[in-house]
Amino acid sequence: MNISVIIPVYNASEFLEKAVDSALPFEEVKEIVLIEDQSTDDSLEICRKLVFKDPRIKLYQHPDKGNHGAGATRNLGLEKAGCEFISFLDADDHYLPNRFDAEREIFKDQKIEGVFGAIGVEYLSEKGRKEFQDKFKNVSLTTVNFPAEGEEVLKGLLGLTSKVFGTFFHLNTLTIRKTALVKSNLRFNENLRVHQDSDFIIKLAYHCYLKSGIIDKAIAIRGVHDNNRITKIIRYSPQYNQRQFLLWKSLYEWADANPLPPDGKRKIYLTYKSFDLSLKTGFNKYFCTFLEVIKNPQILKTQYRFTYLNR
Template sequence: MQISVIIPVYNAAEFLEKAVDSALQFNEVQEIVLIEDKSTDNSLEVCQKLIVKDSRIKLYQHADKGNHGAGASRNLGLEKANCEFISFLDADDYYLSNRFEAEKEIFKEAKIEGVFGAIGIEYLTEKGKEEFQSKFKNISLTTVNFPAEGETVLKGLLGLTPTVFGTFFHLNALTIRKSALVKNNLCFNENLRVHQDSDFITKLAYHCYLKSGIIDKAIAIRGVHDNNRITKIIRYSPQYNQRQFLLWKSLYDWSSTNPLPLDCKRKIYLTYTSFDLSLKTGLNKYFCIFLEAIKNPQIVKTQYRFTYLNR
């Protein structure tokens, strides 16, 4: 395997070298693509020192040297990456020594276009730990609950499998054939400043044949600290609902132009509608009704819904 590791860099000077070193340990990693996104700390200087350290490390910035977000930075990384396989790594996280063990075997099967695994957690600050655990309880592993491949992955991510599939697998634990991304014209939605990873993974699970790798133990570690954006938003707050609405609108617009299974279209539509209604009315009562409708679609019988599903 020849792998390009894409690392978007924004205000991660404190963590970046550890992330890069964790990728350099693998002979399969032929290049590490750093995309510096106009950090306000000294991340750019750290990047410039790292590219001298190893010829596999390459540094890029956006054409205007501006800040464009993680989605745009990953897209630039995809444009610059030269290897057959693509992996991602957040600048404040790191790979473990078993990161590509499953991939080396699974990708021998030609139909497999992507492999995903589990990531663990390292608490870097006490405040970060408190915020993370208040939102996600005491979750030690971000993973799925059972091995899956093909359409089961898509349905699992949308909560449509008989057994709960689990959380979204993290980009840190995903490896994908670049040819599959090119063939399906897949990239990150740059209009989403958050949740662009969830959007990308859902679309990827439909267009590409994914298979689970190591899901019972971590292959990478997420660093949890004071500045993790994922822990800052209170669930069902106006800001949370706005960000969820943008995610599900992106998925709804996409699903409207692709022949997804009917139950997948229904789930995406109902979730999108619930957040849309919540924002328009500001009434959690109606939002909760639609959340219940997502679990039990038969209770929702609006003409608009059936018009959409039958077209």
Template structure:
């Protein structure tokens, strides 16, 4: 049976935290639940302290300066402080379902498997949160992949480079990964990214480690959708959205220059980076940069740039 550290980054999550922790406690394979408190302005820290007193599995950590460092740095601290052979993640406003670790024991009997992932559903906690989520992710009640996949097929699927439609993605809450694989490949969350650091991490992980799909036809965890979900508040193809997308793809581009993924994957990453870089420009400089990009590689017109270019900057 795998021994698992569950890492929960905590920032202003007092309303949800106890339910989140309670969902991870019953699993025999979960040996510790690490609450990494990131300088909340509500009473999350007090709840964390209470939970550590109630449950021996629960441990509390903060950054050395007790400051706010964001989700990426907070998860990185959790990885550093974990003591188990396997790591799982859980957002403080989400929770696990009873089948969360049903396939881990069998799958990790194969030493080549570094990580396993599954499907996640949504629970609408507020009407406003529901409207914001559904306006961006129409009819998406289950975030999953469309077919069983493993190895490089997962990496290529995440970039949309497979012959079949891979699916909507997979969520960090459904990932269980060997800590040794993260250490061997020096994989961490990019602390420059205040959002999308999970997408950045997952794509890099899928190339550098051997991942395999687990339960993908039913949820193993639940996302809580409420008024304060940051990812649903940004208007798609707005200047703020484009800037955040550029930071994500620029991070992947810098990584690809060093790690040399497949040629079509490297090209895809470059074109996405360039498209969102262009979307941040204005006026004649934007037009000139677009024309130069088209001359260099006309495929840029097949990226999301065809949407971002028409948006008023």
């Protein structure tokens, strides 16, 4: 295997070197692609110093040296990456020594185009710990609940399996064949300033043949600190609903253009419309409407005269 590790860099000076150092020991990692996104701290200077640390470390910026967000930054990384396999690492996170253990075996099967695993948590500040635990309780491992591959991964991510699969795996735990991304012309949605990773993962699960790897223990660690965006938004607040609406709108438009299974299209459509209604009617009405929609999906079709469900 030969792997390009893509690290988007924005205001991560405190953590960046640890992230890079965690990827260097792997023989399979042939290059580490740093994409600096106009940080306001000294991240760029640290990137420049890291380039001299190891010839595998490469530094790029956007052509205009501007700030374009995580989606565009990862896309630039995909453009610059030259290896057969792609993996991702956030600049405030790090890999564990078992990061590619599953990949070494699973990718011997040429049918497999992507492998994903579990991510753990490291608390880097007391404020970060409190915010994270307030939102996610005592969840210390982000993972899926049972092994899966192929179509079952997409169904699991959309909540369409008979058992609860888990609705997310972290981008830091994904390794994908570059040819699979080229084949499907898949990139991150640059219009999403947040949730580009969730959008990308669901689309990836449809376009590519994914298989779970190590899901019972962490293969990477998410650094939780004072400035994590994931902990700042209160669930079902207007800001949360707005961001979820944009995510599911992106997925709805994509699903409308692709021959997804009918139950997958339906789930995406109903979730998109539930957040659409939440923004139009407010939280209390949204919550009641959402419950009614889940019980009876025909409500949307009848009340708003949508025809999407019959496509």
